[in-house]
Amino acid sequence: MKKGRVFSGARPTGRQHIGNYLGAIKNYVALQDDYDCIYCVVDVHALTTMEDVGEIRENTREMMLDWLAAGLDPERSIIFVQSRVPEVLELYTFFSMITPLGRLLRIPTFKEKARMQPDNVNYGLVGYPVLMAADILLYKAEVVPVGEDQAFHLEFARETARRFNLLFGQTFPEPQIRLTTAPLILGLNGVNKMSKSLDNDIELAASPEQTMERVMTAFTDPARRYLSDPGHPDVCNINHLHQFFTDSADRSAIQEACRKAEIGCVECKRILGSNINKALEDFREKRAEIAAKSGYIDEVLADGASRAEAIAKETIFEVKQNMGLI
Ligand code: TRP
Numbered sequence: 001m002k003k004g005r006v007f008s009g010a011r012p013t014g015r016q017h018i019g020n021y022l023g024a025i026k027n028y029v030a031l032q033d034d035y036d037c038i039y040c041v042v043d044v045h046a047l048t049t050m051e052d053v054g055e056i057r058e059n060t061r062e063m064m065l066d067w068l069a070a071g072l073d074p075e076r077s078i079i080f081v082q083s084r085v086p087e088v089l090e091l092y093t094f095f096s097m098i099t100p101l102g103r104l105l106r107i108p109t110f111k112e113k114a115r116m117q118p119d120n121v122n123y124g125l126v127g128y129p130v131l132m133a134a135d136i137l138l139y140k141a142e143v144v145p146v147g148e149d150q151a152f153h154l155e156f157a158r159e160t161a162r163r164f165n166l167l168f169g170q171t172f173p174e175p176q177i178r179l180t181t182a183p184l185i186l187g188l189n190g191v192n193k194m195s196k197s198l199d200n201d202i203e204l205a206a207s208p209e210q211t212m213e214r215v216m217t218a219f220t221d222p223a224r225r226y227l228s229d230p231g232h233p234d235v236c237n238i239n240h241l242h243q244f245f246t247d248s249a250d251r252s253a254i255q256e257a258c259r260k261a262e263i264g265c266v267e268c269k270r271i272l273g274s275n276i277n278k279a280l281e282d283f284r285e286k287r288a289e290i291a292a293k294s295g296y297i298d299e300v301l302a303d304g305a306s307r308a309e310a311i312a313k314e315t316i317f318e319v320k321q322n323m324g325l326i
Contacts, residue, residue, distance in 0.1 A: 006035040007141030007175075009042040009082065009132070014052075014059035016066040017201035018276070019185035019194030022244060027145050027180050029071040037077040038139050038308060039067070044082050044089070045131060048124045049117065064297050066204050069287035080304030082135065087312035091134040092127070094319060098163055099130055107152050133157035137164075137172045138312050145178045168322040190219040190237035205287055208277040215273035220265040221258075231258035231265070238268055245275040 008028060016025065031037055041060050046052070052059060060081060072079055082088060104110060104126050113128075114121045124131075129152075136144055136157050144154055154177040161172035184193060187200025194201045202214050221236040223229070233239035233255040242251050254271065257263035290296060320326045 002036050003034050004036070004142040005139060006031050006037040006143045006145060006178075007040070007136050007139050008038075008145050009040040009045070009135055010063070011046045012041050012043055012056050012059040012063055013196060014055070014062045015196075015203045015205050016063060016070075017194055017196060017203050018244075019187070019201060020066075021070060021204055022185055023147060023180055023182045024145070025067060025070045025072070027182070028067075031143075031145060032071075032073055032076050035143060038141065039072060039077060039079050040082050040135060040308075041080070042082045042132075042135065045128060048122065048128050049113070050120060061297055062205075064301070065287050065291055068290050068297075068300070069283050070204070074300045074304065078304050078307045079300060080308045081301055084301065084305035085138075085308045085312050087309065087316045088131070088134050088138050090316055091138050091319065092131045094323065095130050095134055095137075095160055095164070096127060098167060099160065101126075103156070103159075104129060107156065109149070109152055129153045129156040130160070133160040136175050137161055138315050139308070140173055140311075140315065141175050142173050143178050144175050145180060147180050151177060151179075168319075168324075171318060171322050186237050186240065188214060188218040188237075202276065204280060204283060211277055211280075212270070212273040215269050215276065216266070218269060220268070224265065227264045228261050230261045233258050238265070238272055242268075242272055242275075245272060245279050 008024075010024065013020075028037070028039055041063060043056050043060065046056055064079070067079065068074070107129055110126060110128065113125055117125075132153050133156060137160065144157075146154060154175065158174045161174045165171055186192065187194040187198055188202070189198075189200045192198050192200060202211055206214065215238075218238055220238050221232045223235075224231045236258075239251075239255060239258070242254065246254070250271075254263060254268055258268060317326075
């Protein structure tokens, strides 16, 4: 017996990197054991920023390859693309009628996005959290695994459930946020969060050679200028990354050697690169296998959409009934 329903969504950002894996995907995979999970590629949300619009489908495919190769299981979970289940847009419209505009304008993520794209502060950008609430509540999800940056949106979704229930009778559970516990993964520059747009990432699907090359460009302890200088693993991002890919005995030995200037940064990075490659070997093999099965991703997504739609239709029927439309 499963503990309840999980829903999470991610924008179609194409190939995923090790930060995405450690921060989100790994958690999605684990939740499948205990919950009925629904994972959604939110292509309509992607339209609010109009970045990479021409690439949404290609980015969806690349992201799906990573998800499936990492262990998201279409037999156990529903995996689908948001726009293929149009009921979410109905619920989005209904929710928009009970959402005070001022509430949306005060959401910090909206203000941040409006600042970032002052020439495109579109209506959909204001409604972003309403669509996200519709995603979650359409499936009556109880648990939503997201990063800290989505906390305001989750709070809004909970409020929307409460407001709807108050106005039209008990319909939706209040979804619980489940913060991903993975520590912050910094990018290769050791300053910002690992991210594709900052080009400081290591893609899961990179070849072993590319991975090694990327790791070699990474910043290390800034105070260690010469090989003979003692290093400071505590402030070195390479040491931080070792924690996920190198077993703890090896890691302690490397730290010790670094502090005594017995091992250089190049060597330390070579070990990290090689361990990342080892950790991703099975993943990469599986990814290539899936990529070679023509039509497979489309089948998975079509099946996911039809299973999602069955749930969505029930909710919409109930919503329309409760709102007095039918
Ligand atoms: N807003 C989320 C993000 O940018 C993506 C998202 C859309 C989402 N709908 C969702 C996450 C529903 C969780 C549940 O990462």
